[in-house]
Amino acid sequence: MAEEQRESNKKVILGDYALDIDVSSALTGLKAVKRCANEAVQAMEKLDDYSGKASFLQLGDMIRIGSLEAFSTEELHEELAKREGVQEVIVDNHRTMYLQTAIGAGGSIPVSGPARILINKD
Incomplete structure (x- = not known):
């Protein structure tokens, strides 16, 4: 004291x-x-x-430490859908869409909704 x-x-x-x-x-x-x-x-x-074990990743306004696995599939999908050269096709609930396989392969792939499909044209 x-x-x-x-x-x-x-x-x-x-x-x-x-x-x-x-x-x-x-x-x-x-x-x-x-x-x-x-x-x-x-x-x-x-x-x-x-440092050396992980890196900082930014996806839109989200920042994570780690690799891409740190982001949810939904977060990755949302970010990719915003990009130029990417088209999103939405298959509604209780609907089926058929994706044609490569030309000449003579087949198609059924996709039942709900589904969100990204087509990358880059």
Whole structure:
């Protein structure tokens, strides 16, 4: 307690005058800054641990750490559907659509709804 008293109250003598200066609020603020700095260092160390193991991926406005597996199939589909050169075909519930296989192969693939099909023309 006495050591705390000495740390937060400083006595300054200027000629015939003596001043008691209370710096406890400044010390409290500095301790808070130190805690925040330590937290930032820990976060940077954690980020260093990720480097080389994973990468930051951005898909639209979504950011994930890892690989494409970090995104759901729905998120990937939504992003691809927005792209130029990609066409989306929607098969409604209780409907069936037939996709023709390669020309000359003479077959088709039935697709029952609900389904969303992406056609990449790039």
